[in-house]
Amino acid sequence: MEKKEHFVHRHGKRFWHFIWHEDSIWSWLANVIIAFMLIRFVVYPLLGVLLGTSFPIVAVVSESMEHGLHNEVLCGQKFDEFAESFDAYWNTCGKWYENMGITKSEFRKFPFDNGFNKGDVIILWRANAGNVDVGDILIFQGPKPQPIIHRVVKVTEKGGTFVYQTKGDHNSDSLGGAYGETEITLERVLGQGVVRLPYLGWIKILFVDAVKPLGIRIQR
DSSP: OHHHHHHHHHHHHHHHHHHHTOOSHHHHHHHHHHHHHHIIIIIHHHHHHHHTSSOOEEEOOSSTTOSSOBTTEETTEEOSOOOOOHHHHHHHHHHHHHHTTOOHHHHHTSTTTTOOOTTOEEEEEOOOTTTOOTTOEEEEOOSSSSOEEEEEEEEEEETTEEEEEEEOTTSSSOOOGGGOTTSEEGGGEEEEEEEEETTTTHHHHHHHHHHGGGTOOOOO
8 A cells, every 4th residue: 555655656756747847748748638638628617607607718719709801802892001099980880770770879889889809708607588689799609610700780589589680890791691690589699798718719729721732721
């Protein structure tokens, strides 16, 4: 028994030194793996329980909520130059919202009224019929594995249940077809965005881009 305890103690100290003190590529890789396992199997599930959603954290992987140019385009309009500001955004995109009955002053009171960027991380809260309003950020399931993160622009009630329409701030219109962005039922809703953490999602995005050349097809 004493030999066994001595063996465990000795090798436990070696492992602890290897993880926390040894300066090697293998120690660094071990730390990365341990951090991933803790986040994936401990932190992530706990956050899900606390925030009331199975998707407590998502990374933004597209430019659909940005208020600046992407490929020289904003809300379907092409520009050679664009000075980013809320007024400039509204002058370009505001007509669509006004046609939906959303005024500039109302939009300014919405969460994330200046949008957010590719590479940001959004923390989610549970979404239900009682806490989702026009202007909120909704995370819902589309036709691809990666969920969609857009803004609610219309809430209607059909057959005793609520149906939502969303739109990406950068997009010219709500997505149709298989995306079904004009009629989102609660069954497709994963949560609503409540906190933005800039840039942290780039870790995931860079990893995904790195494995693409290896023949792994990643859908967004």
